[in-house]
Amino acid sequence: MSDVSLLTGWLSWLVMVLGVAGLVFLLFRRERWWWKYVVPPVVVVAAVAAWVIANPLATSLFAQALTLTDMVWTGVAIAAVGLAIGSMFGTPVWRKVVSVVAAIAVVAAAGNQVNKSYAQYPRIVDLFGVSNEGQIGRPPPVTTAPVTPISGPLAAGWTPTGSGIPADGKGKVSQIDIPGTLSGFRPRDGWVYYPPAYFADNPEPLPVLVLLSGQPGDAGDWLLGDRLQNVMDDYAAQHKGIAPVVVMPDGTGSPTSNPLCADSSLGNMDTYLSKDVPNAIRSQLLVDNNTAHWAIGGFSYGGTCSIQMATNHPDLYPTFVDAAGEAEPTLGTRQQTVDTAFGGDEARFKAINPIDLMATKKFPNTAGWFIAGSDDLPYQLEQQKIYQAAKANGMDVTYWEVPGGTHDWITPISGLEHVMPWLGQRMNLTG
Secondary structure, eight states: OOOOOOSSHHHHHHHHHHHHHHHHHHHOOSOHHHIIIIHHHHHHHHHHHHHIIIIIIIIHEEEEEOHHHHHHHHHHHHHHHHHHHHHHSOOOHHHHHHHHHHHHHHHHHHHHHHHHHHOOOOGGGGSSOOSTBBSSSOOOOOOOOOOOOSOOHHHHOOOOSTSOOOOOOOEEEEOOOOOOOOOOOOOEEEEEOOOOGGOOOOOOOOEEEEEEOOOOGGGGGGGGGHHHHOOOHHHHHHTTTTTEEEEOOOOOTTOOOOOOSSEEEEEEEEHHHIIHHHHHHHHOOOOOOOOOGEEEEEHHHHHHHHHHHHHTTTTTTEEEEEEEEOSSSOOHHHHHHHHHHHHTTTTHHHHOOHHHHHHHHHTTOOEEEEEETOOHHHHHHHHHHHHHHHHHHEEEEEEEEEETSSSHHHHHHHHHHHHHHHHHHHTTSSS
């Protein structure tokens, strides 16, 4: 039951049917006073509250308003709660009880419709965090690597062997502590994906792919629904169990924080990702120390962050995958961003902003992909803008749209799957 989909299939329809039935029960009553004194004010309050949540509040917290569809479902959920509260007065006990159950059903249905907009929680089990299946403890002790790594692509010159390699051919995941030692940033736990070859008795250092989630979000969002695991396991299955070690650090500190992936008055996020994260990776994991084989990517806020890191630290992250990111880090408008995070000093903002950097500096060794959903017009425009700037700079870049993709998790996962063969070449996995 825990693996049943919340996005498609019978459970999704059942939740919707129960929600509609609950709303009908809450709304329709014979009493004239109900329709005159309860329903109209509840609808008005719900509509206003939904607009506030979807527009000024969402824009303030996430620099992006919610869609009209999400706003409507938010209003439906608020209205259901209001109608249930109204049902607590002058009604028999049975109606009070059923009204509470009905409101819960409506809120669940509305919540799942919003969930569908982003494909955030694919299954019931994902509501409780990353699945325990395939999960191990903290990073295993680093196995001694050969003094002289093999030359050439790993998949061509290395055949992982040993009983430690998972028999099912699937990788493992674990949490990892990445402290903000130099940055002072206080992160939540990060996550790591280990390909099957990581557990070989004849280990080789593996390249690193750093992936960042959106905002609001959590580092483990990449792992919900086994979406990242499936992409990496499929790639590893074609390459003798070899794939990158994927590290997913916390990029915000909390669901509502937006530190812009920069060193600013909002925190030292740049230092965290460029110093603390690499230091933790090298000290806790068996990885390739040659950062020419490292890459960074992300979704939405994380996508914006990936191109920031690629332009601010091209030697550390010479390869990037920007999935549905924005043209520049933002708290709403550029002026709001400059005033809030950089004390009104636009020069400080331009010094870290990818488009401004690409106008003054060349990046001959940097390559990457800009990815957007074909049905996500706002972020298509953002991605096209930053892509054109990178192309004009002379970067080796590609723009691609995920067919049928919106601003949901289908877009970055489909995008990552699409670019993995290219990433494998950039990261010295294949020729």
